[in-house]
Amino acid sequence: MATLSLFPSDPVQWAWGIVLFWLALGFASLLLQGSQRLLTRLLFPLGALGALAIAGVGAVGLSAPASSIVLPIGLPDLPFHLRLDALSAFFMVLLGGVAFGITVYASGYFRSMAAGPLALLSLWYHLFLAGMVTVLLADDAYAFMVAWEVMALSSYFLVTTDHKVPEIRSAGFLYLLIAHVGAVSLLLTFGVLQGGHGDYTFDTMRLAEMTPFWASAAFLLALFGFGAKAGLVPMHVWLPEAHPAAPSPVSALMSGVMLKTAIYGLLRVTFDLLNIQIGWWGTLALALGLITALYGVIFAAVQSDMKRLLAWSSIENIGVIIAAFGLTLIFYTDGKGALAALTLTALLYHALNHAFFKGLLFVGTGSVLHATGVRHMGHLGGLMRFMPWTAWLTLIGALALAGLPPLNGFVSEWLLLQAFLFTPGLTQPYLNMVIPVAAAAVALAAALAAYVMVKFYGVVFLGQPRDPVLHHAHEAGWAERLGMLWLAAGCVLLGLFPAQVIEWLTPVVRLLTNQTLLNDGSWLMLAPVSAERASYAPLIFFAVVAVVLGLTVLWVRRVYHGRVRRSDPWDCGYPEQDARMQDSAEGFGQPIRQIFEVFMKIERETPDPFSRTPRYRGASLDKLWFILYAPIARVADWLSQQAGRLQHGRIQWYLIYSFVTLIFLLIFTTR
Amino acid sequence: MSTGILLQLAQTLLAILLAPLLMGWVNQCRAWLQGRSAPPITQPYRTLRKLFHKDAVIAHHASPLFRFAPYMIFACMALAAGIVPTLANDLPFSPAADVIALVGIFALARVFLALAAMDIGTSFGTLGARREMLVSFLAEPALLMVFFTASLISQSTELPVIVETLAHREFALYPSLAFAAVAFWMISVAENARIPVDNPTTHLELTMIHEAMILEYSARHLALIEWAVALKLFTYSALGIALFLPWGIAEQGELGMLPLALVAMVAKLLAGGAVLAFLETISAKVRLFRAPEFLGTAFLLAVLGMLIHFMLEV
Numbered sequence A: 001m002a003t004l005s006l007f008p009s010d011p012v013q014w015a016w017g018i019v020l021f022w023l024a025l026g027f028a029s030l031l032l033q034g035s036q037r038l039l040t041r042l043l044f045p046l047g048a049l050g051a052l053a054i055a056g057v058g059a060v061g062l063s064a065p066a067s068s069i070v071l072p073i074g075l076p077d078l079p080f081h082l083r084l085d086a087l088s089a090f091f092m093v094l095l096g097g098v099a100f101g102i103t104v105y106a107s108g109y110f111r112s113m114a115a116g117p118l119a120l121l122s123l124w125y126h127l128f129l130a131g132m133v134t135v136l137l138a139d140d141a142y143a144f145m146v147a148w149e150v151m152a153l154s155s156y157f158l159v160t161t162d163h164k165v166p167e168i169r170s171a172g173f174l175y176l177l178i179a180h181v182g183a184v185s186l187l188l189t190f191g192v193l194q195g196g197h198g199d200y201t202f203d204t205m206r207l208a209e210m211t212p213f214w215a216s217a218a219f220l221l222a223l224f225g226f227g228a229k230a231g232l233v234p235m236h237v238w239l240p241e242a243h244p245a246a247p248s249p250v251s252a253l254m255s256g257v258m259l260k261t262a263i264y265g266l267l268r269v270t271f272d273l274l275n276i277q278i279g280w281w282g283t284l285a286l287a288l289g290l291i292t293a294l295y296g297v298i299f300a301a302v303q304s305d306m307k308r309l310l311a312w313s314s315i316e317n318i319g320v321i322i323a324a325f326g327l328t329l330i331f332y333t334d335g336k337g338a339l340a341a342l343t344l345t346a347l348l349y350h351a352l353n354h355a356f357f358k359g360l361l362f363v364g365t366g367s368v369l370h371a372t373g374v375r376h377m378g379h380l381g382g383l384m385r386f387m388p389w390t391a392w393l394t395l396i397g398a399l400a401l402a403g404l405p406p407l408n409g410f411v412s413e414w415l416l417l418q419a420f421l422f423t424p425g426l427t428q429p430y431l432n433m434v435i436p437v438a439a440a441a442v443a444l445a446a447a448l449a450a451y452v453m454v455k456f457y458g459v460v461f462l463g464q465p466r467d468p469v470l471h472h473a474h475e476a477g478w479a480e481r482l483g484m485l486w487l488a489a490g491c492v493l494l495g496l497f498p499a500q501v502i503e504w505l506t507p508v509v510r511l512l513t514n515q516t517l518l519n520d521g522s523w524l525m526l527a528p529v530s531a532e533r534a535s536y537a538p539l540i541f542f543a544v545v546a547v548v549l550g551l552t553v554l555w556v557r558r559v560y561h562g563r564v565r566r567s568d569p570w571d572c573g574y575p576e577q578d579a580r581m582q583d584s585a586e587g588f589g590q591p592i593r594q595i596f597e598v599f600m601k602i603e604r605e606t607p608d609p610f611s612r613t614p615r616y617r618g619a620s621l622d623k624l625w626f627i628l629y630a631p632i633a634r635v636a637d638w639l640s641q642q643a644g645r646l647q648h649g650r651i652q653w654y655l656i657y658s659f660v661t662l663i664f665l666l667i668f669t670t671r
Numbered sequence B: 001m002s003t004g005i006l007l008q009l010a011q012t013l014l015a016i017l018l019a020p021l022l023m024g025w026v027n028q029c030r031a032w033l034q035g036r037s038a039p040p041i042t043q044p045y046r047t048l049r050k051l052f053h054k055d056a057v058i059a060h061h062a063s064p065l066f067r068f069a070p071y072m073i074f075a076c077m078a079l080a081a082g083i084v085p086t087l088a089n090d091l092p093f094s095p096a097a098d099v100i101a102l103v104g105i106f107a108l109a110r111v112f113l114a115l116a117a118m119d120i121g122t123s124f125g126t127l128g129a130r131r132e133m134l135v136s137f138l139a140e141p142a143l144l145m146v147f148f149t150a151s152l153i154s155q156s157t158e159l160p161v162i163v164e165t166l167a168h169r170e171f172a173l174y175p176s177l178a179f180a181a182v183a184f185w186m187i188s189v190a191e192n193a194r195i196p197v198d199n200p201t202t203h204l205e206l207t208m209i210h211e212a213m214i215l216e217y218s219a220r221h222l223a224l225i226e227w228a229v230a231l232k233l234f235t236y237s238a239l240g241i242a243l244f245l246p247w248g249i250a251e252q253g254e255l256g257m258l259p260l261a262l263v264a265m266v267a268k269l270l271a272g273g274a275v276l277a278f279l280e281t282i283s284a285k286v287r288l289f290r291a292p293e294f295l296g297t298a299f300l301l302a303v304l305g306m307l308i309h310f311m312l313e314v
Helices: A011-031 A036-063 A086-112 A115-137 A141-162 A166-193 A202-207 A212-230 A239-245 A248-273 A279-301 A306-333 A337-372 A388-401 A408-421 A429-461 A468-472 A478-496 A498-513 A538-559 A585-595 A623-644 A651-670 B002-033 B043-053 B064-083 B099-119 B123-154 B159-168 B175-191 B219-244 B255-282 B288-313
Strands: A067-075 A078-084 A564-567 A600-605 A617-622 B056-059
Touching: A011 A036, A011 A067, A011 A078, A011 A115, A036 A086, A036 A115, A036 A498, A067 A141, A078 A086, A078 A115, A078 A141, A078 A202, A086 A115, A086 A248, A086 A337, A086 A478, A086 A498, A115 A141, A115 A248, A141 A166, A141 A239, A141 A248, A166 A212, A166 A239, A166 A248, A202 A248, A212 A248, A212 A279, A212 A306, A239 A248, A239 A306, A248 A306, A248 A337, A248 A498, A279 A306, A279 A429, A279 A585, A306 A337, A306 A408, A306 A429, A337 A388, A337 A408, A337 A429, A337 A478, A337 A498, A388 A408, A388 A429, A388 A478, A408 A429, A408 A478, A408 B099, A408 B123, A429 A585, A429 B099, A429 B123, A429 B288, A478 A498, A478 A538, A538 B064, A538 B219, A585 A617, A585 B123, A585 B288, A600 A623, A617 A623, B002 B043, B002 B064, B002 B219, B002 B255, B043 B219, B056 B064, B056 B219, B064 B099, B064 B219, B099 B123, B099 B159, B099 B219, B123 B159, B123 B175, B123 B288, B159 B219, B175 B219, B175 B288, B219 B255
Parallel strands: A564 B056
Antiparallel strands: A067 A078, A600 A617
16 A cells, blocks of 8 residues: 555556546636637547546556555545556446547537537536546545545536526436435445444455345445446436437446446445345346346337437446346356356446447437437438448447447347356256346347347438438538547457457456456457357458458459449339438337337327328337336425425524424433 | 368358259249249349349439448358358358357348338338338347257357257257247248248238338349348258258268268258248238237247256256
8 A cells, every 4th residue: 555656656546646637637627718729629638648548557457456545635534545456447448448539529529619618518527537437446435425426416517518408407407316316325335334343445344244134235225326327227217318418428428438337336346345145136136137128228219319219228238237247146146156257257348348339329429419400310311421421430339239240249248148048057946947038138138229220320320311401411520530430449349359358357357256257269269168169250250241242242343244323212113202201210119119018108199180281299208207206206295395394484493493402312312 | 171161161152052042942832832833943043143234223312331231231141151051060160150140140131231221211211121120129039049949958059069969869859949940930931021921022012021121222232132132041941950950961070971961951951942932822921010929929939948948858
């Protein structure tokens, strides 16, 4: 343990140094309120460099032994403890890698914003980054909660950047509310974890002996608290509201990175701070995760706002990650260490993948929004012709999200399905039966994700422009392109080199499960348990497809010809067709809505048959909102009204309250 | 190793070249069963040749994705056909993609076709894309479940290992595989756009799925897609044979068995094609919204097969 010195030597000191750098950038932006140029061309690129440095520190910290420091700030006898081990390091790489691309993008994206609001945004943006890194570094409950709150509050202010719009204000409030309900739950988690020692450092928590009852209480509280942040059903309602409200780079950061800090917390509490793990926790998490995955993807399919669609798809991916978490717990508590390692690898891999492709898709929608000013998919279409860079780069993200080889989404899905397939021989017979069904649910969610992506991409970028305004859509600037290019490259490389990524994840997996996942294949091939059982070589896959494709093109050109004539589309010979005859977003989602109608509350307004200007409106709303949240809101309203009766606004009454309380306490303490 | 590579190349080429023949055979059988005079079995080749010679007509606003997609789809199907053991089981490239990756290849081709269909922005194209994705979102997990049943039996997701294990089991009726086989049949019918889910010979807007997506394609692009469709039918047939009737395939080091394997393969394909044509003739196409029910049944059957494996056979 070292104190902070001027010349950092440990990774953790470097990381803290970068946090300070970001804080300095944030406050510097307040000084630069007058200069929009400096803000976008200097501050944001510097912030991006900080992100790259964090990724570098994480990469070093992944294989280095855990390092820690105690900072001379905080409460008198509770200074901030920071520690960087392999788990924190992995999430730092995720954060830095994705945040670099997004911040580079942001430096271009925010050029159209006025300097004043931009300075504030830059403050919150850098505070947000600093808060997230501190969450990963914190080694005591106090520092963790402070960082957690910094992250929550700064993201709240980022979500409400456009605070003049009432919907955005209410979306921000919902987010703040659920974030705090979750934070209270986390506070209680740490209260249980400290086990009566009164010492809130993670070191003492690791040593605390827990009864299964209290351990379960801590786990459930943590699952609730982190689940609220991650968007686990039924605490997911804030996600589809807050993500569309925030500026796109912020949505990308929240969806790609912030949700992962909740996953980090869940892993930290369950595998590191808690001494015992119990099997039914895993079953619970698996069930909740699968419900979340299916619920998220079904709702994603019926959305017509492109950012809301992506937010629902984030819920799906979090569900998949939590399901993998549950499966890891099941294997771990059952003594199947190697399988726990495989599942944990799938979990981490998917978290990393989701950060890259969802970040890419969110900034892609940002470019669309910038170019057109439209978020509703019913007014978009055909953008591939006007913004080819954005379109092709977003295509990579969409294909990765759809879980298609050889991109990254497929690898983690593949690993997870493999984990499900190796289950036979669990000691609980009912689990042997349940897990294949769970595998079916994961496969179903993945297939629906492909549906969602075809809808998203097809409606926004392909076809004919549904609005004449779109003909003037302009391509994204070079900084935006660079940011998207970085994220897209991440999707491709993580997809093509899984063997390397898995080897690189080994320290994290060993830290949590005391097991290493051996790759039985060569550097080209991913074979997690043995090459006899399963293997996948994306590079060969990619090469073969590329070679066949090239040969086919050459052969067709050589043997036949490459002549092309241009004409109007044929469309079975219908002469009068226009852009309105294409499927709208609602139309594309209609089959899914019809099949899964039970989960939705559907509002329809059908036009009068004699109307000259018929308008149709349909909305598929989240039923949980009406079943669960509306009653809670009513009860809370009633309770606050009752409490309001105590408030008269007269000083005498308040003095009497204090007096009575004092008397009561005196009686109570003298007993 | 080198013989293995040669064998794999030969098998892939054979699949590419023979796939239209299987299509021709199914069409011939169908014509006979319906009492029509049948086109020659080589008719698909003639159609392809004609299409390749024509000039491609493309909409003014078609994006590069539209022209790229047919090549992509063809390459995916060729790769899929190369992975599935048809003649021999000793395939050096097959560890590059196991059954889950195979499902991924089919999905990749399908997504590209659906995106290309939406590219021109015609009412039929988007309609076809939507319907295709509707069919596939149930068919794809069902196909995975069928593969999982086979992988649970053989403890591997590698196709050659699965085929070897299944071919060496004593001959008996395995309930899990029986369920999986029925499910696989239903999935193949849906994925290959055959009756009762889709009708490959119709252009009626109320019913068409696959044809609606490729309406805007002409000449060489259409030829490549048609060829890929034939390859897909061939690959699915080969998969069904490899999973459920694997006997007769040449195993590692048994090069002498190849001619026999070829004969067995052709016989099984002919029989399978005839059965397909027969079932198509006696059944009617279902309404579009009955298709999810049909596929949901397939999905449940596949999951049941997996559960039965756990209950009865472990």
